[in-house]
Amino acid sequence: MTPKRTVLSNGMVLLTSEQRTLPMVSIELLMDAGSVHESAPQAGLANLTARLLTYGTKRRSALQINETLDFIGASLEAACGQDTASLSMTVLKKDLATGLELLADVLTQPTFPQAEIDRQKQAIIATIRATEENPGAVAGKAFAAAIFPQSPYGRPVEGTEATVKTLRQKNLQDFFARYYRPNRAIIAVVGDVSEQEIASLLNTALRSWAKGEPSAVTTVPVKIGPAKLVRVNKELTQANIVMGQSGVARDNPDYYAIQVMNYVLGGGGFSSRAMDSIRNERGLAYSVYSFFAAEKNHGTFEFVMQTKNESALEAIRIANDEIRRMREEPVSEQELNDAKDYLIGSFPLRFDTNRKVASFLAQVEYFKLGLDYPDRYADLVRNVNRQEVLRVAKQYLHPETLITVIVGNLKKIAEK
Amino acid sequence: MFWQPGVRCVLTIFFFGVALSNLHAAQVQEFVLDNGLKVLLLEDHKSPAVTFQVWYRVGGRNEKDGKSGLAHFLEHMMFKGTPNTGPEEYSRIIAKNGGRSNAFTSSDMTVYFATMSREKIGIDLDLEADRMANALLGEQYFEPEKKVIQEERRLRTDDNPGSALSEVAGAVAFMVHPYRRPVVGWMEDIEKLTRQDLVDFYKLYYAPNNAFVVIVGDFSTDEILPKIRNAFEKIARDADAPKVSVQEPEQQGERRVILKKEAELPFLLMFYHAPNLQSADSFALDVLSVVLAGGRSARLYHELVYEKRLVRGVDADYSRVSVDPMGFSITAQLLPGIQPANVEREIYGSLEKIKSELITERELQKAKNQIEAAFIFDQDSIFGQAMKLGYYEITGGWRQLDAYLDGIRKVTREDIRRVARQYLDGDRRTVGTLIPTKQQ
Numbered sequence: 087m088t089p090k091r092t093v094l095s096n097g098m099v100l101l102t103s104e105q106r107t108l109p110m111v112s113i114e115l116l117m118d119a120g121s122v123h124e125s126a127p128q129a130g131l132a133n134l135t136a137r138l139l140t141y142g143t144k145r146r147s148a149l150q151i152n153e154t155l156d157f158i159g160a161s162l163e164a165a166c167g168q169d170t171a172s173l174s175m176t177v178l179k180k181d182l183a184t185g186l187e188l189l190a191d192v193l194t195q196p197t198f199p200q201a202e203i204d205r206q207k208q209a210i211i212a213t214i215r216a217t218e219e220n221p222g223a224v225a226g227k228a229f230a231a232a233i234f235p236q237s238p239y240g241r242p243v244e245g246t247e248a249t250v251k252t253l254r255q256k257n258l259q260d261f262f263a264r265y266y267r268p269n270r271a272i273i274a275v276v277g278d279v280s281e282q283e284i285a286s287l288l289n290t291a292l293r294s295w296a297k298g299e300p301s302a303v304t305t306v307p308v309k310i311g312p313a314k315l316v317r318v319n320k321e322l323t324q325a326n327i328v329m330g331q332s333g334v335a336r337d338n339p340d341y342y343a344i345q346v347m348n349y350v351l352g353g354g355g356f357s358s359r360a361m362d363s364i365r366n367e368r369g370l371a372y373s374v375y376s377f378f379a380a381e382k383n384h385g386t387f388e389f390v391m392q393t394k395n396e397s398a399l400e401a402i403r404i405a406n407d408e409i410r411r412m413r414e415e416p417v418s419e420q421e422l423n424d425a426k427d428y429l430i431g432s433f434p435l436r437f438d439t440n441r442k443v444a445s446f447l448a449q450v451e452y453f454k455l456g457l458d459y460p461d462r463y464a465d466l467v468r469n470v471n472r473q474e475v476l477r478v479a480k481q482y483l484h485p486e487t488l489i490t491v492i493v494g495n496l497k498k499i500a501e502k
Numbered sequence: 503m504f505w506q507p508g509v510r511c512v513l514t515i516f517f518f519g520v521a522l523s524n525l526h527a528a529q530v531q532e533f534v535l536d537n538g539l540k541v542l543l544l545e546d547h548k549s550p551a552v553t554f555q556v557w558y559r560v561g562g563r564n565e566k567d568g569k570s571g572l573a574h575f576l577e578h579m580m581f582k583g584t585p586n587t588g589p590e591e592y593s594r595i596i597a598k599n600g601g602r603s604n605a606f607t608s609s610d611m612t613v614y615f616a617t618m619s620r621e622k623i624g625i626d627l628d629l630e631a632d633r634m635a636n637a638l639l640g641e642q643y644f645e646p647e648k649k650v651i652q653e654e655r656r657l658r659t660d661d662n663p664g665s666a667l668s669e670v671a672g673a674v675a676f677m678v679h680p681y682r683r684p685v686v687g688w689m690e691d692i693e694k695l696t697r698q699d700l701v702d703f704y705k706l707y708y709a710p711n712n713a714f715v716v717i718v719g720d721f722s723t724d725e726i727l728p729k730i731r732n733a734f735e736k737i738a739r740d741a742d743a744p745k746v747s748v749q750e751p752e753q754q755g756e757r758r759v760i761l762k763k764e765a766e767l768p769f770l771l772m773f774y775h776a777p778n779l780q781s782a783d784s785f786a787l788d789v790l791s792v793v794l795a796g797g798r799s800a801r802l803y804h805e806l807v808y809e810k811r812l813v814r815g816v817d818a819d820y821s822r823v824s825v826d827p828m829g830f831s832i833t834a835q836l837l838p839g840i841q842p843a844n845v846e847r848e849i850y851g852s853l854e855k856i857k858s859e860l861i862t863e864r865e866l867q868k869a870k871n872q873i874e875a876a877f878i879f880d881q882d883s884i885f886g887q888a889m890k891l892g893y894y895e896i897t898g899g900w901r902q903l904d905a906y907l908d909g910i911r912k913v914t915r916e917d918i919r920r921v922a923r924q925y926l927d928g929d930r931r932t933v934g935t936l937i938p939t940k941q942q
Contacts, residue, residue: 107548108881148808149799156797157868159875178875205811212767212814212837219663219766219938321764323656356581356593366590369649372657392657424598431600435617438549439882 097269111277119265130245190291267298325398325494333385352376395498538711552719571687671934709740785909
């Protein structure tokens with residue numbers, strides 16, 4: 087990976103890494119156009135806008151876009167998260183010009199045709215319904231709503247059936263005009279193309295794309311919901327459990343010590359305490375893990391597992407014990423070293439394909455980690471010691487503030 | 503689809519008929535040790551890692567009725583140590599050395615793999631050789647692990663409406679062949695398995711002459727071959743494991759299955775028996791699956807999702823690379839308020855068109871372009887390449903990869919129509935419908 091960074095004349099940040107062994111190019115574009123920018127009555131607007139990008143431009147209908155992409159065997163996917171929206175493209179080198187032209191087209195000239203809006207609204211509402219039969223997703227949604235009440239971060243990106251129904255073409259056009267601007271965008275291009283070639287192609291393709299309102303620099307304070315138990319009744323054989331609380335944003339200097347601490351607790355797979363006590367010793371779960379999601383302005387800590395209804399309360403008790411234990415005693419020297427060795431040793435595996443490199447570079451830029459981040463990572467982790475791990479456990483794990491979500495057969499759960 | 507892989511960590515892989523380029527296949531080197539262990543090596547220096555995989559020619563197919571889930575249970579227990587390595591220590595050693603490891607079981611195979619740096623991959627070689635010969639399958643871990651597997655079944659199947667439908671439909675589409683059994687096992691079978699079952703199965707099937715090794719990535723053949731010999735050559739060849747040779751009787755009439763389950767939206771699944779890569783028709787079947795649902799402009803997707811707004815999405819999957827013939831499936835989750843019978847009718851209408859009128863030249867070329875592009879993109883991952891090599895080797899020989907692209911390029915519009923008529927025939931079809939029920 088040999089990354090280069092430029093800022094195009096329209097303000098878009100371009101990251102590139104040449105990789106000539108395969109005749110393919112992977113592109114990852116991030117736009118500061120996530121659901122955090124929408125109001126509660128218009129929940130789902132950012133997502134619907136992102137979806138509509140590939141369903142019609144001034145030059146091409148949705149059908150023409152589909153046909154063009156399929157004929158060259160390329161993919162172009164739009165997605166939307168809470169902070170950013172994204173466009174991801176994979177294309178053969180020989181079709182790069184077509185791919186880029188198409189990308190520029192959907193990015194700058196979407197027309198939001200009414201028929202397509204109707205189609206996608208129906209599709210999104212179906213997705214919202216379908217999510218209800220995914221117990222893990224139901225648990226995740228309930229957790230988010232409880233931890234960040236009255237905040238865009240507490241709402242699902244898709245919105246609700248009621249709010250999606252109200253969205254109009256003008257809403258989409260306004261949202262697009264305000265938030266889809268080159269100076270709010272990061273694009274990472276990896277593969278069989280040089281930096282000069284891609285910069286030149288992009289400058290040409292995007293020459294008429296005007297700058298807009300820049301990304302806001304201030305962080306948004308987020309109200310944290312109080313500890314509670316949330317129960318959702320579903321006819322399931324398992325209880326799907328999420329226990330969590332507020333975490334840290336990505337730029338918190340404790341981030342690396344937290345990663346090491348979390349590895350020991352539940353992020354380290356079969357090297358973690360959660361896996362040992364809940365899965366290996368007691369056979370209570372197949373999947374059990376914890377993580378700190380560290381985003382631009384906010385973050386969460388979550389402990390996630392699924393166990394048969396009858397053992398839900400026991401599993402929750404053990405999880406609480408493990409969280410408490412992290413706060414009370416330092417981790418062992420071996421646990422500390424195992425965590426650091428994995429984080430440092432496996433780091434290159436995060437970018438061992440073109441697509442992963444593109445994603446990685448975009449994230450590094452978004453979180454302002456610096457192009458030298460891969461070189462600095464080892465030392466950042468190596469510097470974490472047992473006292474640091476204990477300190478961040480005490481500072482960031484608070485069992486008394488945990489929000490616990492249980493989705494399952496509540497009658498069977500309570501019987502025990 | 504019917505062979506639901508059971509894995510240790512969350513990993514599910516489906517590979518349907520995509521292969522390496524001719525150029526790449528020519529770069530694969532094959533060695534066979536004296537004890538019968540085949541070794542396939544593919545150097546690839548664009549990524550900073552090496553993936554090492556051990557493929558055992560054993561899976562759900564080798565189980566007996568009443569003991570389903572045995573191969574998958576054994577896969578779990580392989581992580582519980584040897585005389586040299588403590589329980590769960592395998593995974594910890596790999597992780598401590600900056601690697602990632604996992605395993606999965608299907609009806610046809612059990613595969614253990616790790617990805618690590620060039621400097622560290624030798625560690626995995628030794629660990630895999632050790633557990634091929636010396637796995638303890640300790641009694642004290644047996645009951646807890648059984649519980650873990652039961653949770654896995656609940657997570658992947660019992661509480662997952664689409665998978666649950668797939669499981670029931672599979673048991674009906676295949677009346678006789680082991681493909682009818684779920685790999686994770688029926689819940690009652692898992693409950694009754696004993697440690698002795700595992701030990702017998704391990705002794706019978708885990709031997710160097712019933713396995714092969716695949717290595718792809720940033721290594722040097724000259725450096726790694728002596729390490730492989732050193733690790734594996736001392737394991738003695740075993741008696742040849744019994745091969746399962748079961749022929750599914752020809753289906754002569756449609757089968758229908760309904761599953762009622764708590765869910766939000768109806769789900770439709772159609773399965774047609776079809777040959778695998780041993781048939782010359784397999785290339786056309788592959789192309790047909792892309793013509794039907796390979797992208798947003800593909801026939802079924804365009805008609806059912808976009809034009810008529812009947813379903814959320816539609817997939818057409820052809821199981822080309824399997825040990826015994828599997829089939830061709832079409833699956834769709836319906837939009838709210840839509841009747842399954844209507845969607846069925848629309849799908850049959852689409853299929854009738856393909857059986858009567860030739861597809862256009864452009865459609866054919868488009869599908870071929872998609873397949874060719876995909877297999878270049880697939881080479882972006884050393885793990886993906888190793889998996890492909892493994893799948894081909896398990897089903898008849900890795901060299902069959904060489905024939906893939908040529909076979910695809912030669913498919914004609916007449917071939918498409920012919921295989922659609924021959925194999926997408928109502929009499930060879932099993933239809934599964936999920937009817938959502940609402941909780942009280």
